[in-house]
Amino acid sequence: MSQHKVVVNTDVKQGTINKNIYGHFAEHLGRCIYEGFWVGEDSSIPNTNGIRNDVVEALKNINIPVLRWPGGCFADEYHWKDGVGPRENRKRMVNTHWGGVIENNHFGTHEFMMLCDMLETEPYICGNVGSGTIQEMSEWVEYMTFDGESPMANWRQENGREESWPLTYFGVGNENWGCGGNMRPQYYADLYRRFQTYVRNYGDNKIYRIAGGPNVDDYNWTEVLMREATDFMDGLSLHYYTIPGDFWLGKGSATDFPEDEWAITMQKAYHIQELIEKHSTIMDKYDPEKRVGLIIDEWGTWFDVEEGTNPGFLYQQNTIRDALVAGVSLNIFNDHNDRVQMANIAQTINVLQSMILTDEEKMILTPTYHVFEMYKVHQDAEKVALDLETDTLKAGDKEMPQITASASQNKEGKYHISLCNVDKDNEAEVTIDWRGAGLANVNGRVLTADEIDAHNTFENPDNIKPVEYQDFQVNDNQLTLQLPAKSVVVLSVEE
Ligand code: AHR
Numbered sequence: 001m002s003q004h005k006v007v008v009n010t011d012v013k014q015g016t017i018n019k020n021i022y023g024h025f026a027e028h029l030g031r032c033i034y035e036g037f038w039v040g041e042d043s044s045i046p047n048t049n050g051i052r053n054d055v056v057e058a059l060k061n062i063n064i065p066v067l068r069w070p071g072g073c074f075a076d077e078y079h080w081k082d083g084v085g086p087r088e089n090r091k092r093m094v095n096t097h098w099g100g101v102i103e104n105n106h107f108g109t110h111e112f113m114m115l116c117d118m119l120e121t122e123p124y125i126c127g128n129v130g131s132g133t134i135q136e137m138s139e140w141v142e143y144m145t146f147d148g149e150s151p152m153a154n155w156r157q158e159n160g161r162e163e164s165w166p167l168t169y170f171g172v173g174n175e176n177w178g179c180g181g182n183m184r185p186q187y188y189a190d191l192y193r194r195f196q197t198y199v200r201n202y203g204d205n206k207i208y209r210i211a212g213g214p215n216v217d218d219y220n221w222t223e224v225l226m227r228e229a230t231d232f233m234d235g236l237s238l239h240y241y242t243i244p245g246d247f248w249l250g251k252g253s254a255t256d257f258p259e260d261e262w263a264i265t266m267q268k269a270y271h272i273q274e275l276i277e278k279h280s281t282i283m284d285k286y287d288p289e290k291r292v293g294l295i296i297d298e299w300g301t302w303f304d305v306e307e308g309t310n311p312g313f314l315y316q317q318n319t320i321r322d323a324l325v326a327g328v329s330l331n332i333f334n335d336h337n338d339r340v341q342m343a344n345i346a347q348t349i350n351v352l353q354s355m356i357l358t359d360e361e362k363m364i365l366t367p368t369y370h371v372f373e374m375y376k377v378h379q380d381a382e383k384v385a386l387d388l389e390t391d392t393l394k395a396g397d398k399e400m401p402q403i404t405a406s407a408s409q410n411k412e413g414k415y416h417i418s419l420c421n422v423d424k425d426n427e428a429e430v431t432i433d434w435r436g437a438g439l440a441n442v443n444g445r446v447l448t449a450d451e452i453d454a455h456n457t458f459e460n461p462d463n464i465k466p467v468e469y470q471d472f473q474v475n476d477n478q479l480t481l482q483l484p485a486k487s488v489v490v491l492s493v494e495e
Contacts, residue, residue: 001482002423004403004430005389010415011436012385017408018293019065019379020342021333022372023124025298027072028107029098029351030313036349036358037115038107045361049114050106054363055349055356056118062355062372063379066169068124068297068344069112073097073179075171076130080140083108084159097179099312109144113165122168124297124344129173129188129195129212130181138198141170145205166205169342171297172196173212175239177221180212185224188212192225193232210295213237214279222279226286235295235341236283240275241302241352242268242325254303254316255453259424262321262452262486265301266422267395269325272299273332280339293341296333300345300353300368301325314351318366318456320449320464320486322353326371327420327488330378331406334418337383345372357458364461367454370447374466374490377416381408384415393423403428403483415493421483424452432479434493439477441494444469448487 026032039045039052046053070078074097082091083105090105116123125144127137142152147164156164172195174180176188183191196209211229213236214221225236244265245252252261276294283292301322302314309315326345333340345368349356355369383406390403400422407417415437421428446469456463469489471482483489 001427001429002391002402004391004428006405006430006432007387007435008407008417008432009385009435010409013409014383014385015337017334017337017378017381017383018341019063021330021337021340022063022376022379023066023068023342023344024064024348024355025068025072025344025346026348027351028070028074028078028095028103029072029347030310030315031350031358032347033107036356038111040106048118050111051115051118055358058356058363058365058369059119059348062369063376064119064121065379066122066124066342066344067116067119067348068126068171071126071174072298073175075126075174076128076132076180078128079132079136080109081136084110084143099310110159110161113144123165124169124171125167126171126174127195127199129176129191130179134195134198137172137195138200141167141199141207142202146202164202164205168206168208169210170199170207171210171212171237172199175215176212177215177218185221186228189225189228193229196232208234210235210237210297213239213295216240217275217278219278219282222282226283230286230292233292235293237295237297238275238279239298240272240296241298241300241346243302244268251302251304254301254306255319255455257453259452262424263393263395265321266324266328266393267398267400269328270332270400272296272329276332276336276340280336283339290338294339295341296343298346299329299343302352316352318354318357318368319452320367320447320454321452323367323371323447323464323488324420324422324486326353326368327375327418328404328422330371330375331404331418331420334378334383334406334408359458362458364456364458366456367447367464370464370466371488374445374447374488375418377410377490377492378406378408378418381410381416383408403430413495416490417493418488418490419481419483421485421487424486426485428483430481430483432481434477434479438495439474439479439493442472442474442479442491444472444489444491446484446487446489448484452486
């Protein structure tokens, strides 16, 4: 069995792991909003004011800190005024970007804010720069956040909501280098400065403005935006998807994939580390204090859609491979907590790397859901210094670490360490030197599977779920773990 070494220095703290790293994204795309969250008040599926009770209950269990909406590419075609007022009068439009289906606007601002209340999560709204106007964006913020008398606040009250909603996170456009207007960075930087001017802070409400950032490794975009607009932003977004194949020629199947695609997928998941570090280096030049957050507001796996489903709906299954991608990515985000202030996996229900899949009244939890549930202990915890010596694995001509780990201490003083073994075939022995604190009451859970494509189905919903982990020994201040192949483990430790 391969040997790996971790040193945890419990007395060296490295800042808070922002809970928003565990954020989510929900777009008007396929069956995420409609069927996933929203079934309508008259549905036979148990719901509260139109929102499914089962998904709310499941999502509350992973402590969603922040939810991004309404897109995605949809955001730059969305006109919020179509989605308020009596539902029967709302405009029906075509969702041109995602499957050309009719969007009846039954889920709009009021419904989204109600969902956030139910989930006890913070809203993150993405405004329309690509096809919208400054006035439209400005009035949306007024509608949501102005308390007192104003045209938009009055209209909100007529539509049934007396109080303004607290709103912190607001994105000024989405992917403006692509579906959000095909702009060049200088042009978007100027537009960003202009649009954000009218995203007002009303009363005590203080908006955290997020500028539309680069695609993957477009470092020039980051350079131009930071050079031209640092003083006008609180966050800069970054989008990166883990795609084993080619985006246009074939991304690869979520379940039916060749053995060598496992390592390629893991290596591509690890690639986000290089992206964070290189974009951060540019940001450091213009923002050495690290005031501006890197907001990874779209990430996760992107495979070919499941056979027989609408290609515009991006519906994919979710296996133990997705669980490892989630575990690796979240460990990397934790590790870069000095710059990464938020991340939003795409997309909560029935789209891309979801937490939940639904089939009419049925609902299943994915392996990725279980990773978010296991890792929730890191939310707002203090990062603890950790050194790792591990073997490298090969993926084609690239290399990656076999083990990844992240440690934190929560407000109650408990430590947690999350570890992933990305090797699909081999167990790993990990020795952890636990320095600066006692090693008591060690408990753990593990998520693993025998097959590389193991997943949950509506017929077998509990095929993969975390179980108690006991494969470790404690010896004074040293812990020795046997990590199964393709596993995610989270341990809790008391002093
Ligand atoms: O998440 C799916 C799509 O991916 C989003 O709408 C877009 O922003 C990105 O290209």
